Amino acid sequence: MGIRKILTDKDPALHKTCKPVTDFNERLWKLLDDMKETLKESGGVGLAAPQVGILRRVVVVDTGEEIVELVNPSLLETSGEQYGPEGCLSLPGKYGLVKRPNVASVRAQDRNGNWFALDGEELTARCFCHELDHLDGIMFTEVMDRFLTDEELESGE
Ligand code: NI
Numbered sequence: 001m002g003i004r005k006i007l008t009d010k011d012p013a014l015h016k017t018c019k020p021v022t023d024f025n026e027r028l029w030k031l032l033d034d035m036k037e038t039l040k041e042s043g044g045v046g047l048a049a050p051q052v053g054i055l056r057r058v059v060v061v062d063t064g065e066e067i068v069e070l071v072n073p074s075l076l077e078t079s080g081e082q083y084g085p086e087g088c089l090s091l092p093g094k095y096g097l098v099k100r101p102n103v104a105s106v107r108a109q110d111r112n113g114n115w116f117a118l119d120g121e122e123l124t125a126r127c128f129c130h131e132l133d134h135l136d137g138i139m140f141t142e143v144m145d146r147f148l149t150d151e152e153l154e155s156g157e
Contacts (some may be wrong), residue, residue, distance in 0.1 A: 002037040004052040006089050014090055015137045018055045021071050024113040035060045038068050044089045044126040048134030051090050063124045073108035085148055086140050089099040096144030104128045106153055
């Protein structure tokens with residue numbers, strides 16, 4: 001019931017700009033709960049609402065300690081740089097080399113509409129940037145240098 005279908009790259013929903021959340025109601029809470037459940041089951045690091053066909057600015061990210069809920073998130077500040085492989089639940093089996101900041105601070109609302117700020121490093125910073133891009137209809141393939149080759153994939157990144 002809580003697991004939602006993850007759309008793949010060809011779906012037009014993944015290429016649209018999402019609208020801000022204005023109603024912090026049970027419908028949003030159900031979406032967040034379902035997205036967290038869907039993320040856990042998928043084994044991924046982050047999931048954005050358009051990936052489950054909802055064109056709203058909602059993201060969940062597994063920081064390694066917990067799954068955080070980001071409603072109407074924006075990047076506050078970034079620093080440093082990391083370069084490496086990145087994947088997406090909407091592009092199973094594909095990985096590309098993407099440059100991202102090494103540290104990213106986001107500002108977002110929680111499920112009740114309260115604003116907060118959160119810092120992420122390394123994989124979490126990469127994930128913040130990747131998921132926020134989804135809210136503007138941007139796939140990692142549009143910002144990557146290139147796909148990893150089969151040989152690179154086989155050798156484990
Ligand atoms: Ni993705």
